Amino acid sequence: xxxxxxxxxxxxxxxxxxxxxxxxxxxxxxxxxxxxxxxxxxxxxxxxxxxxxxxxxxxxxxxxxxxxxxxxxxxxxxxxxxxxxxxxxxxxxxxxxxxxxxxxxxxxxxxxxxxxxxxxxxxxxxxxxxxxxxxxxxxxxxxxxxxxxx
Amino acid sequence: xxxxxxxxxxxxxxxxxxxxxxxxxxxxxxxxxxxxxxxxxxxxxxxxxxxxxxxxxxxxxxxxxxxxxxxxxxxxxxxxxxxxxxxxxxxxxxxxxxxxxxxxxxxxxxxxxxxxxxxxxxxxxxxxxxxxxxxxxxxxxxxxxxxxxx
Numbered sequence: 624x625x626x627x628x629x630x631x632x633x634x635x636x637x638x639x640x641x642x643x644x645x646x647x648x649x650x651x652x653x654x655x656x657x658x659x660x661x662x663x664x665x666x667x668x669x670x671x672x673x674x675x676x677x678x679x680x681x682x683x684x685x686x687x688x689x690x691x692x693x694x695x696x697x698x699x700x701x702x703x704x705x706x707x708x709x710x711x712x713x714x715x716x717x718x719x720x721x722x723x724x725x726x727x728x729x730x731x732x733x734x735x736x737x738x739x740x741x742x743x744x745x746x747x748x749x750x751x752x753x754x755x756x757x758x759x760x761x762x763x764x765x766x767x768x769x770x771x772x773x
Numbered sequence: 774x775x776x777x778x779x780x781x782x783x784x785x786x787x788x789x790x791x792x793x794x795x796x797x798x799x800x801x802x803x804x805x806x807x808x809x810x811x812x813x814x815x816x817x818x819x820x821x822x823x824x825x826x827x828x829x830x831x832x833x834x835x836x837x838x839x840x841x842x843x844x845x846x847x848x849x850x851x852x853x854x855x856x857x858x859x860x861x862x863x864x865x866x867x868x869x870x871x872x873x874x875x876x877x878x879x880x881x882x883x884x885x886x887x888x889x890x891x892x893x894x895x896x897x898x899x900x901x902x903x904x905x906x907x908x909x910x911x912x913x914x915x916x917x918x919x920x921x922x923x
Contacts, residue, residue, distance in 0.1 A: 636817045637815060637816050637817055637822055638792075638812070638813050638814065638815055639789075639792065639813065639822050639824060639828075640824070642788075642789065642793070642813075643789050643792070643824075662788070663788050663789065663792075665786075665787060665788055665789075667783050667786045667787055672787055672789050672790065672828075673831050673853040674789060674790070674793075674824070674827065674829075674831045675789045675828070677824065677827045677828070678822075678824025678825070678827070678828055679824075681823050682823075682824055700818065702823070703823040703860050704859075704860055705857070705858060705859045706827075706857070706858045707856070707857050708856045708857075709854075710853050710855060713852070
C-alpha cells in the first residue's frame with residue numbers, strides 16, 4: 624500500500640493527471656491497476672475520450688516501471704519512449720487500466736543493463752477493460768530508464 | 774475560422790480537453806494545428822506529461838478528419854482506431870501539434886468508401902514540435918469514420 628501511496632503523491636504533482644482524477648487502485652507486485660472516473664474523461668459522444676484512455680494506460684505503464692525500480696531501491700527517471708495503442712470499443716464506464724511487464728521481458732536483465740550502463744529499456748503491456756472484463760483498449764509501450772536528471 | 778470555432782465548441786464539451794486547455798490554433802485546409810499551455814500539462818519532472826502529448830496529438834488527428842468531413846458536408850462519427858507514438862525528447866514549452874492526412878491517403882477514395890459502405894478509415898500523421906521547430910513527438914494514427922450513432 625505504501626507503494627501506491629507514493630505513486631498517488633507523484634500523480635498529485637501532475638495537473639493533467641489531477642484533472643483526469645487518475646489514481647492507483649491495486650498493485651500485487653506484478654500488475655498495477657489505475658482507475659479514473661468517466662465523468663472527468665468524457666468526449667463529445669458521452670464515452671471515454673481517447674486521449675484519456677491512452678493517458679491512463681501510459682501512466683499505468685510508467686507507474687509499473689517506477690514501482691519495480693523502487694522495490695529494488697534504484698533511483699532513476701522513467702520516460703515513455705514509444706507506444707502502440709489499439710482502441711477496440713467505446714467505453715461508457717469508469718476507466719480501469721492494468722499494466723505488467725511484457726511477457727518477453729526479464730526484469731533482472733533490465734536492471735543489470737541499467738546498473739552497467741546507467742540506462743535501460745523495458746516493454747510494458749497495458750490493457751483497459753470494462754466492468755464485464757471485456758478489453759476495450761490495449762497498449763504496448765517501451766519505457767526508458769535513465770540515470771539522474773537527464 | 775468558422776471551422777476552428779466549431780472544433781473548439783466540440784472541445785468545450787469534453788472535460789479532459791477543457792482541463793488540458795487544448796484549442797485549435799490554425800487550419801489551412803490541409804494541416805490542423807492544436808495548442809495547449811505547458812502549465813496545464815506538466816508531469817512530475819516539469820516537462821510535458823506523455824499522456825498530454827498523446828492527447829493533443831490524438832485530438833489533432835481527430836479534428837483534422839472531422840474538419841475534412843465537414844468541408845464536404847458529410848455527417849459522421851469519427852473514432853481513433855489505433856495509433857503509434859514516438860516520444861523523441863522532453864518538451865519544456867507549450868504543446869503544439871500539427872495533423873495532416875498521411876501522404877499515402879487519397880481523401881476522395883476515403884470519402885467514396887464511406888458513401889458506398891457507410892464506414893471508412895483514414896491514416897493521419899501528427900507531429901509535435903518545439904518553438905525552434907524540432908520534432909519532440911510523432912504519431913501515426915488510423916481513424917474510423919462511421920455512419921450515424923454507433
